[in-house]
Amino acid sequence: MLFASVIGQTEIKSQLTDMVRNNRLSHALLFLGKEGSGGLPMALAFAQYVVCEKVQGKPSDATTSLFGEGPVNAPGTVLTDSCGVCAACTKAAVQVHPDIHFSYPVIPRKPGDKPISTGYIAEWREFLKINPYGNIFDWLQFINAENRQGNITAEECNDILRKLNLKTFESKYKILVMWMPEFLGKEGNKLLKLIEEPPPNTLFILVAENESMILPTILSRCQLVKIPALTNADICQQLIRKAGLSADQAQQLAAISEGNYREALQQLNHAGEDWLHLVREWLNAILKNGPVALSKWIEEISKQGREKQKQFLRYFNHLLEQSVRLHILGPDSEWANSLPVKEKDFILRINKMSDLSQQEAIVEELDKAAYYIERNANAKMLFHALSIKLFHILAEKTRVKPW
Template identity: 70%
Template sequence: MSFKKVIGQADTKQHLVEMVQQNKLAHALLFLGKEGSGALPMALAFAQYVVCEKVNRRGAAADPGPSLFGDAEPAPEPALLNDACGECAACQKAQQMMHPDIHYSYPVIPRKPGDKPLSTDYISEWREFMGQYPYGNIYDWLQFIGAENKQGNITAYECNDIIRKLNLKSFESGFKILLLWMPEYLGNEGNKLLKLIEEPPADTLFILVAENEAQILATILSRTQLVKIPSLTTQEIANALGDRANLQPDQARQIASISEGNYREALQLLNHAGEDWISLVREWLNAILKNGPISQVKWVDDVSKLGREKQKQFLRYFNHLLEMAIRLQAMGPDALTLPEAEKDFALRLNKLTSFAQQEAIIKELDNAAYYIERNANAKMLFHALTIKLYHIMATRQTLTVL
């Protein structure tokens, strides 16, 4: 993957390029970015940039050797590249994830009880997954390899395999690169890697890609140089949806504004762009404030039958409407350009709820999405959420979030 295929992040790309060009490349980097920000695609692009023959000025074109017919004029210094060429043999192999000097490590599961799985056991699935879902998260990956409810891990056996591979001599590029995705899944076994990270063999590069700094072993964290990958802007996501999914600008911007800097979430929303979330919100609020318990139970039964991803998207969409309502209150009805149906609904929410109530509802919706992600029982969760929203709106009180 080249830098040009990574969405946005122009400043980060330039920073990484300068690290290589100015010979200031640390031997252990931590790419830290929230889900959907593109930390993993950025790491893949950076690994390809490092091994690119034209970037490293390797091969016959870079070093022609002495002339057979006497000394020739020295060749002009080749221009510095800000991206991998995509044409040399190293780039071709890196793009197919088949470069012998780039190794990958990621959470995996045993194929059968008693197995001691290694990342290389899943390399075919990894290549396919990266080709289809480069912005996917750990849940997407584990479902892709059939984990269902199993927990993925980077085990002690994987750490031993990493040590073995990185102590071998590089085959082609002069560099040995380990790209380790989700170091949060390294248990205490990760301490096996400390000596290797602290005193690596020559020309060895560690690229760790993480989402949650707090869950990484402190001993590993202290030995890496941090590269922060910021969340994508609404405009960057909208442009990507327009270019890659051929969306109209209005629809692309609408989806981008809901996704909150998360391109994976934008793609999920795109897959369900035909869902009538406004009607579902309207039914819920009518059941809570007007129609009573029987309607509430029916609504909860219906929404609990939706898949987990749809339930999360519905909660995100409701949050989006509330955030638009708050902005309309603060900035005036003409300050935002919104689809007419959303604007009308947001204005109705402002008549129904105050700032404090809207803030309390947003917190409850965020909490619900968090628990859905962790396999909470949907029917119980939405029943409890319905009762909380009733108390927030009908009694004109805000619940204290403990």
């Protein structure tokens, strides 16, 4: 995978390539980022960058090593991405490079099995091809785990020790990409000496989402690379380019995905919804059009599935967050002028009819409603109660007691 194929994260890409060019690269890196931020695609792109023949340079003009004796490439050469066309890149792109190894949670295929990642390599390649931004749930469902828990086993650790103590086949460097080290139990201590004193030109890339679940002994031996959540603009551009959405649809999906590209993809089947229009109808029914209009609106929203109802509430929350920013930065700020015209108009109207304390109260009620929807609350009763609460907050300017 090329860095160019990884969504956004320009600063991280520059940081990683600078590490290589300036010989500041640790033997063990931990890519830490929340679901959907692109930690795994970034690791795949970085592994390809390291083994790329043009990045490594030919023997005649490459005078140094990756880990500290001098520049990797010929003097004056600046490569910010792998070439994508050399033999190493073409192999790395489809996960068949013999010097790039992978480790990830797996399950026994049958009782008594002691599974290792290599036994699932065909499924792994297919999964990365169709869903590189997927999470652990997606992966386990892909391999038909059903309700079984995936693990990185002691047998897997033994296999890692064996593979990384072999000589390289084609590249100067051996690389292990371990996805979700959170699933590595105490058996992971087998890898400590290897991580601390690896064979020459060996690189560990761990990709995690939850730092607190990683063995402290492994965590302390890694250089941390934090992968931030994606920006709404990056997700929006990707949805327009890859999914063919209109700018308005892409902006709405990006707004409720909270920097999670996987979540944005999950919501694509609802991309045709005009959430802004739905919020307008709701508030008009609550404050202006009366009980008949409100009952009709609630009847319609209640027919939608839980995921769609949660998506609607998240979008309303997004509008209120933007409203708070507009309160602070002002309607003529550079940030405010970058908002979509329809959203900015709606936010300005919200700001005229409510202050910060009221908006905070509404956000709390929306969060509670989303929580109860996840737990199968009756949609009609929930939206009726929520509508009454919003009326009291907006019309009477008072907080209501918790339900």
